[in-house]
Amino acid sequence: xxxxxxxxxxxxxxxxxxNIDSLKQESFNFFSKSGFPIKKKGDERWKYLDLxxxxxTLYTTDYDNNLNIDLNxxxxxxxxxxxVNNGVPSYQKFNGIDVLSNESYTPIVNVYEDEFLSLNTSxxxxxxxxxxxxxxxxxxxxxxxYGDSRKEILECPRxxxxxEQNVEITVxxxxxxxxAVTLKLPVIEMVLNKKSxxxxxxxxxxxxxxxxxxxxxxxxxxxxxYKLTSFSNSSLLAANDIKVSLNGKNSxxxxxxxYFTTLNSQFNTHVVVDHNVPYTKSNQYFKGILSDNSRAVxxxxxxxxxxxxxxxxxxxxxxxxxxxxxxxxxxPGLEIYADDVECYHGATAGHVxxxxxxxxMTRGIDKKTATQMLVNGFATEIINEITDEKVRSFAQxxxxxxxxxxxxxxx
Numbered sequence: 001x002x003x004x005x006x007x008x009x010x011x012x013x014x015x016x017x018x019n020i021d022s023l024k025q026e027s028f029n030f031f032s033k034s035g036f037p038i039k040k041k042g043d044e045r046w047k048y049l050d051l052x053x054x055x056x057t058l059y060t061t062d063y064d065n066n067l068n069i070d071l072n073x074x075x076x077x078x079x080x081x082x083x084v085n086n087g088v089p090s091y092q093k094f095n096g097i098d099v100l101s102n103e104s105y106t107p108i109v110n111v112y113e114d115e116f117l118s119l120n121t122s123x124x125x126x127x128x129x130x131x132x133x134x135x136x137x138x139x140x141x142x143x144x145x146y147g148d149s150r151k152e153i154l155e156c157p158r159x160x161x162x163x164e165q166n167v168e169i170t171v172x173x174x175x176x177x178x179x180a181v182t183l184k185l186p187v188i189e190m191v192l193n194k195k196s197x198x199x200x201x202x203x204x205x206x207x208x209x210x211x212x213x214x215x216x217x218x219x220x221x222x223x224x225x226y227k228l229t230s231f232s233n234s235s236l237l238a239a240n241d242i243k244v245s246l247n248g249k250n251s252x253x254x255x256x257x258x259y260f261t262t263l264n265s266q267f268n269t270h271v272v273v274d275h276n277v278p279y280t281k282s283n284q285y286f287k288g289i290l291s292d293n294s295r296a297v298x299x300x301x302x303x304x305x306x307x308x309x310x311x312x313x314x315x316x317x318x319x320x321x322x323x324x325x326x327x328x329x330x331x332p333g334l335e336i337y338a339d340d341v342e343c344y345h346g347a348t349a350g351h352v353x354x355x356x357x358x359x360x361m362t363r364g365i366d367k368k369t370a371t372q373m374l375v376n377g378f379a380t381e382i383i384n385e386i387t388d389e390k391v392r393s394f395a396q397x398x399x400x401x402x403x404x405x406x407x408x409x410x411x
């Protein structure tokens with residue numbers, strides 16, 4: 001296939017300027033044999049999405065990364081901020097965060113799990129490997145992705161964070177939209193050591209020239225707590241792929257998200273939580289708002305291993321379908337091998353509540369305004385979970401701009 005030969009050329013060019021270790025070579029070998037997961041038989045993760053456009057555009061890793069962005073536009077400042085410019089992370093040393101050597105890095109990512117992960121691993125020019133120590137306790141780390149180019153570019157950033165024992169931090173990950181035609185494959189990995197805590201806020205400001213496949217991989221040790229709240233508006237083709245491994249007793253994760261899809265956009269939420277030891281707890285709560293001819297997919301899975309007695313897990317996906325042409329495919333799932341657990345899951349897809357809408361109209365509110373108010377309330381429940389005030393305001397502003405433009409053509 002032409003696009004595989006193209007990425008092989010990119011891989012060979014990278015090998016001239018960067019050391020290619022065995023993992024990178026194995027990753028590219030896997031990708032070159034598999035290609036993108038287009039109509040891949042038995043692949044539950046991607047089978048509901050049309051990925052054929054990825055074959056048609058030959059993205060390059062050769063681009064300018066000397067761009068600047070005014071962080072004030074999203075209410076942030078440059079202190080404690082990692083800039084990811086056209087896929088290349090730039091880090092200036094912060095007190096309390098140390099750079100790890102490649103030798104001390106053990107990937108959480110399994111490159112054989114997914115073709116996009118293998119492509120990121122093989123074509124990432126720079127892995128940013130950091131350890132957060134007690135000096136950074138209670139502080140906020142911003143990671144801002146942006147870029148622009150006349151070329152059709154492939155971005156493969158990889159950021160690894162190890163959180164020291166008893167340290168609590170906030171991580172804000174924000175994607176700023178651009179007019180560039182891009183394929184983004186960002187990966188963030190976090191190791192939460194004993195009794196550490198991470199509040200992770202993830203906001204996508206997308207455009208219809210972007211394809212963004214975002215991967216989050218979390219390894220939790222004893223007594224750690226991880227909270228993720230994500231907000232996504234429409235891009236052409238996108239995914240929010242999350243995997244959390246609860247590997248220590250009394251570890252807990254809380255995963256929430258809201259996604260908007262409009263026009264012909266496609267969005268995939270894929271969430272896996274592994275309960276590997278006793279006395280672990282997880283919660284998944286995601287919402288979708290779909291309009292026009294868009295499509296969204298929620299695929300959630302909870303694994304409770306044989307030794308993970310006393311585990312507690314919840315999973316819920318709720319969707320508002322606002323147009324006749326919109327479609328949601330939702331598949332919550334449980335695989336339980338322990339016998340002393342408490343687990344729940346469920347999913348719904350529907351329209352705004354007719355009785356509530358009628359009541360509001362009898363009070364003098366027109367149908368369009370009443371519908372927008374109900375949709376805003378539906379979205380705000382998740383947006384209010386964003387723990388950073390500035391990031392929450394940024395997400396709310398996007399929501400306020402999106403909702404009036406939604407197509408309500410069910411009636």
